[in-house]
Amino acid sequence: MLIVQKYGGSSLATTEKIRFVAEKIVARKQAGNQLIVIVSAMGKTTDSLINLAKEIHSSPPDREMDLLLSTGELVSVALLCMAVENLGESAEGMTGYFAGIQTDNFHTKACIQQIEPSRVIKELNNGNIVIIAGFQGISSENTITTLGRGGSDLTAIAIASAVKADLCETYTDVEGIFTADPKIVPEAKLIPEISYNELLEMASTGAKVMQSRAVEFAKRYDVPFAVKSTFGKEGGTMVKEISLKEGADVSSVSLDEKQAKITILKVPDTPGIAAKIFSALGKENINVDVIVQNISKENFTDISFTVNIVEVEKTMKIAKAITKELNAAEVIHDTEIAKVSIIGIGMMNHPGVAGRMFETLAKENINIKMISTSEIKISCVVSKSDGTKALKSLHKEFIQ
């Protein structure tokens, strides 16, 4: 089998851990597989480099930042190669550039344009374990780019697609994907199989599993991958295309406490007002999540939406300008909210699910402030103080 593995920074945080990872890799190789391994920078390396840069420049230029940060992954590549060779196997380490990862020119958040894996394949055929620096590529202007947060996952999935790997495994410090965050819901269970879409919805509902970009790439090019633990139990979760299952129900519940609610009150209800508000926010790169527009009364309406809590100030500034422009009454915000979601393929074919969700929350005396639904997800915004209780009751109702 041709296997692509990815190890994150916490799996490579010390030389001892690197040696452990090398043993895992070598065991798979000696079982008769071909291996490509994608690595992140060791532990907190990236943060230290960012701090160095900030000592030099209050807002370091993106292109130089990419050159700086790309060195972190190279250190991991070199050390892991040494550890593999210390175990008697041959390894070939390479930068993203030499692995053929071509990106656009958007430094610090580049997108992969194309992968030209001929050198990777040549080294595999020479019997080498190929170890590639994740998170980086080369622009059309021949400058080093990085792929942004979670970039190493993206590298792994893109390489797996380019070389037509039989299996792609991303190793991390959790044992896989759970029905809820085990830190909040101790009864949470490992999900053995999940669809790309469910994982995407989980990410958007606040579950910190994997960056959406990598999952979207996997979905688009249909690259099944496993999420596994480096140091814990084998097992993990397989992420792949899953067709609508008969009787499929809720597969996971999640809680997002990092949202804030913005409400513009008494907006004159004329066509195009929503467009005005949300295109203004879009221009400033502010991601809006749940949107609710009240039923119009006497030609006025209220519009509420949620944004990430770190964007509140920026959002309020824009919202205030729009309020004035639209002749609306005023704009208010609430940061004491939480969003609970239930996720599952085929959920919408079971009409009772939404009702069961609302009933469960009502029984716990939890007031619902906003509701948002998609094909495979229902989210409710509640008070922040009710968040954990809501998550636990939904997990009990739908999973256990």
Added chain:
Amino acid sequence: MLIVQKYGGSSLATTEKIRFVAEKIVARKQAGNQLIVIVSAMGKTTDSLINLAKEIHSSPPDREMDLLLSTGELVSVALLCMAVENLGESAEGMTGYFAGIQTDNFHTKACIQQIEPSRVIKELNNGNIVIIAGFQGISSENTITTLGRGGSDLTAIAIASAVKADLCETYTDVEGIFTADPKIVPEAKLIPEISYNELLEMASTGAKVMQSRAVEFAKRYDVPFAVKSTFGKEGGTMVKEISLKEGADVSSVSLDEKQAKITILKVPDTPGIAAKIFSALGKENINVDVIVQNISKENFTDISFTVNIVEVEKTMKIAKAITKELNAAEVIHDTEIAKVSIIGIGMMNHPGVAGRMFETLAKENINIKMISTSEIKISCVVSKSDGTKALKSLHKEFIQ
């Protein structure tokens, strides 16, 4: 003017120092010059990386070592670019590879084969300060190589040659080249101008000024360069081709306390014995310095030579095998020696110089154990305990 500058690791050891270096660079640029800057890794970065590697592998493989060590210079490049841009000038940072530095395939001690500086020149013409990672290049197999100790000096001189720079400056933590080590001889004076050959002889006589490889490259391609202090006084020493000066005398004196003397006693004096001894040592990469063969007595001779003190054990092992093979009596060694040298172009045209040297040492009651001469250098091996006294007396006699 097109200027190539090189800054060593001690000049870039902290972000504060990097900002200081950036100010120097920007001032030169704004005075109307074009600038190419070669940088080493920050302070002790290279040592930390070596330690990491040794935690993984007792003798880390060379190719992976190169990939690992090459990251140190890249961090300096990125940070110095940021510091330059913070001062309002534009900078273009690049790896050795993108600067067109092609080497052979001897990892950790690669030789530069060719420089293809088109990208460097393009960026200069775009008005950028070009900042290049020193000490590294790319092999014909497209793997990252390093140039070994002092490699950044070599990068600077090779780039200066390739772009036909008007001036090459290497910045370090000393103010230039002195008539003797100022730590031992406080009266030592800065030498404003020195020839390549004198600097080469100084390096071989133990003065730690600059790696010989870089100076040899400068001599071969006639690249004049200045040795200057980053944080100290302007001024420095200009190293260039100097034709034989009338009346030229001794320009510097030096002391090397890191030599050991090996003597093979009672060697049967037949043709080819010296070749046998020294080709055996050469095969093991042992550098032999002073060689003295006694006048033959009754068809037997003694052969003495000096090697670096760290090579004594290895040398003795080889010498013992040869002693047996040649039917010589025995081999002994002496680590309590020092080598004092006087260096100066045209010295040999002044027949009195050697005599004056021996007389000076005799007056101080210093016994000479070995003598070696070249066109521009006379070295005497003396007891280690006499070394400092010998150096001071020779400096007084010839320089002051």
